[in-house]
Amino acid sequence: MHKRIIGFLALLFFSLQTIAQSAGKLYDHPSWSHQSNIYEVNLRQYSATGKIKDFQKHLTRLRQMGVDVLWFMPITPIGIEGRKMSPSELGSYYAVRNYKAVNEEFGTLADWKAMVKKAQSMGFKVITDWVANHSAQDNHWVRTNPEFYVKDSLGKFVSPFDWTDVYKLNYQHRRLRDSMIDAMRFWVKETGIDGFRCDVAEEVPEDFWRECIAELKKIKNVYMLAEAESPKLHQVGFDATYGWSLMGMMSDVYKGSKTVAQFDSLLQHNIHRFPEDAHRMFFTSNHDENSWNGTEFEKYGDAYKTFAVFTQTMYQSIPLIYNGQEGPNKKRLKFFVKDPIEWKEFKMAPFYKTLLQLRKKNPALSADASYERLKTSHDESVFSFIREKNGRKLLVVLNLSAKPAVFSIQDPRVNGKPYNVFLYTNESVSDKQNISLEPWGYIVYDYK
Numbered sequence: 254m255h256k257r258i259i260g261f262l263a264l265l266f267f268s269l270q271t272i273a274q275s276a277g278k279l280y281d282h283p284s285w286s287h288q289s290n291i292y293e294v295n296l297r298q299y300s301a302t303g304k305i306k307d308f309q310k311h312l313t314r315l316r317q318m319g320v321d322v323l324w325f326m327p328i329t330p331i332g333i334e335g336r337k338m339s340p341s342e343l344g345s346y347y348a349v350r351n352y353k354a355v356n357e358e359f360g361t362l363a364d365w366k367a368m369v370k371k372a373q374s375m376g377f378k379v380i381t382d383w384v385a386n387h388s389a390q391d392n393h394w395v396r397t398n399p400e401f402y403v404k405d406s407l408g409k410f411v412s413p414f415d416w417t418d419v420y421k422l423n424y425q426h427r428r429l430r431d432s433m434i435d436a437m438r439f440w441v442k443e444t445g446i447d448g449f450r451c452d453v454a455e456e457v458p459e460d461f462w463r464e465c466i467a468e469l470k471k472i473k474n475v476y477m478l479a480e481a482e483s484p485k486l487h488q489v490g491f492d493a494t495y496g497w498s499l500m501g502m503m504s505d506v507y508k509g510s511k512t513v514a515q516f517d518s519l520l521q522h523n524i525h526r527f528p529e530d531a532h533r534m535f536f537t538s539n540h541d542e543n544s545w546n547g548t549e550f551e552k553y554g555d556a557y558k559t560f561a562v563f564t565q566t567m568y569q570s571i572p573l574i575y576n577g578q579e580g581p582n583k584k585r586l587k588f589f590v591k592d593p594i595e596w597k598e599f600k601m602a603p604f605y606k607t608l609l610q611l612r613k614k615n616p617a618l619s620a621d622a623s624y625e626r627l628k629t630s631h632d633e634s635v636f637s638f639i640r641e642k643n644g645r646k647l648l649v650v651l652n653l654s655a656k657p658a659v660f661s662i663q664d665p666r667v668n669g670k671p672y673n674v675f676l677y678t679n680e681s682v683s684d685k686q687n688i689s690l691e692p693w694g695y696i697v698y699d700y701k
Contacts, residue, residue: 329351380476
């Protein structure tokens with residue numbers, strides 16, 4: 254009886270896992286997205302002026318580096334009332350005063366349309382940040398439609414979390430839902446953008462997202478990125494979710510507070526937890542991390558490149574680069590005030606170009622290409638995996654420790670003379686030979 258119960262539970266677990274991985278697929282991802290990447294644009298800090306027109310001057314450079322998708326932080330006007338900083342400061346991008354206008358700080362609607370058109374003509378896709386959970390205190394809805402907002406027992410507007418510059422929206426009201434969808438439809442139809450990154454997406458009702466995405470898909474196959482790490486959001490139409498947990502784990506591995514075994518365990522947990530066709534956005538930095546928690550150099554030290562390689566090559570990944578990482582920018586960019594990136598040189602651009610161009614050319618780095626960790630003779634510090642699709646194969650080897658590693662990869666699939674993408678040469682590789690990696694070293698082999 255005991256064996257039968259164990260067998261039944263194992264079958265039940267497998268069935269639930271299969272359901273979790275396959276359930277909820279409403280739409281096919283945009284055809285361009287599987288081998289794509291995302292570059293986050295903080296217009297305020299991108300140049301001395303912060304203008305859309307000045308950012309546009311960087312398009313050629315970014316395209317040559319291999320950037321595909323431009324994600325712009327909110328470009329809508331920012332509220333003045335209730336700003337956390339003084340009214341003379343620039344305020345939070347995420348306090349939206351008008352959902353159908355461009356912030357004068359960045360330029361005009363005509364500037365935005367021209368930039369989108371130019372970027373798309375060069376092969377970019379453009380998505381913009383969308384704040385559906387809350388609005389600025391001086392958004393016109395506060396006056397014209399106060400019922401659109403959550404109120405406390407005293408009838409006062411409610412600010413979510415400690416975000417005292419905004420009011421929480423109430424999705425129990427049909428007209429709010431219609432108004433929000435109408436505003437999102439405006440940016441797709443009138444300016445031609447290709448999708449949205451949805452701020453704190455898990456704080457907005459799932460049934461709203463299901464309805465909203467269905468309406469947007471009637472216009473074009475928009476790409477929808479949720480700022481959340483929830484499998485359920487894939488089931489209502491989101492293409493991609495954040496890989497926060499792995500970002501935190503990478504930092505912990507670097508600090509020595511977590512092991513490679515724990516790193517792998519979390520990765521496997523996420524693979525089984527999310528739908529098989531899900532896209533996951535992996536990153537070493539973004540606007541929140543940089544401003545509030547530190548640069549990639551503060552968080553990952555000597556391992557900043559190692560973990561960048563991981564984010565660019567992992568299963569299901571649609572990797573993110575935050576503006577300035579190609580510099581590299583080594584400062585925390587201030588959030589509420591002007592603090593431009595100092596574009597002096599682009600020392601990291603060749604590194605990212607190698608990875609981004611490889612993603613474009615090699616189907617083994619498609620988000621849906623197969624993934625398998627390979628056993629090595631030094632698994633306590635070496636993390637090696639293989640990706641395969643359409644007859645192409647890629648081997649990634651990472652030394653996730655502060656000590657040199659000498660090891661063999663115990664799998665005959667590594668045998669051959671693959672191309673070392675960072676050394677620009679073919680090398681003989683065998684499951685019988687030892688490989689040496691310096692502390693936090695990495696190798697990417699392309700089996701062409």
